[in-house]
Amino acid sequence: MARRHDPERRGRIIDAAIRVVGEKGIGGLSHRTVAAEADVPLGSTTYHFKTLDELMVAALRQANEGFAKIVAARGAFRDPDRDLADELAGVLGEWLAGDRVGVELEYELYLAALRRPALRPVAAEWCEELAEAVAGRTDPRTARALVALMDGIALQVLLTGGEYDAAYAREMLARLLP
Numbered sequence: 001m002a003r004r005h006d007p008e009r010r011g012r013i014i015d016a017a018i019r020v021v022g023e024k025g026i027g028g029l030s031h032r033t034v035a036a037e038a039d040v041p042l043g044s045t046t047y048h049f050k051t052l053d054e055l056m057v058a059a060l061r062q063a064n065e066g067f068a069k070i071v072a073a074r075g076a077f078r079d080p081d082r083d084l085a086d087e088l089a090g091v092l093g094e095w096l097a098g099d100r101v102g103v104e105l106e107y108e109l110y111l112a113a114l115r116r117p118a119l120r121p122v123a124a125e126w127c128e129e130l131a132e133a134v135a136g137r138t139d140p141r142t143a144r145a146l147v148a149l150m151d152g153i154a155l156q157v158l159l160t161g162g163e164y165d166a167a168y169a170r171e172m173l174a175r176l177l178p
Helices: 009-024 031-038 042-048 052-074 084-097 100-112 117-135 140-160 166-176
Strands: none
Touching: 009 031, 009 042, 009 052, 009 100, 031 042, 031 052, 052 084, 052 100, 052 117, 084 100, 084 140, 084 166, 100 117, 100 140, 117 140, 140 166
8 A cells, every 4th residue: 555645744743732721721732632533543643753853843843933933023022122021022912812722821831841841942942032132132040130120020810810911011021221
């Protein structure tokens, strides 16, 4: 029997993994649940991703792209005439105003790195990339502190189910700026 070429299969498997984590959490993720969700043979998931950690790395990397697109689209971190605290609060607000399930998923995968060392480098990419973007407007230590504060604010909003308060975020971020 000839093997069917399916160049989109890997991507469909990653998308399915994201949906499974969104519906069932990390605990519900297995090669079997992802194969069923992607409607592919079980062997396809293990062919493309030998371990669940490899699959979670790919899912986290894809999930991180949403925030990266927001940052790139704004481009305001490069403009010295723009209020940095306001821009950071705006980026955070835009991200949190999007698909809440997607943001929760990103954080679930992000926090899975606590127990899964293979995820740590990918989880750190989000912080490092944002800190690099912000460091063009401030020093690297302050940039890291700003990112940590944004991360904390986002996590609090998600955990409490509360609404994002842009004015509060802007005020707190401004306190860290020289």
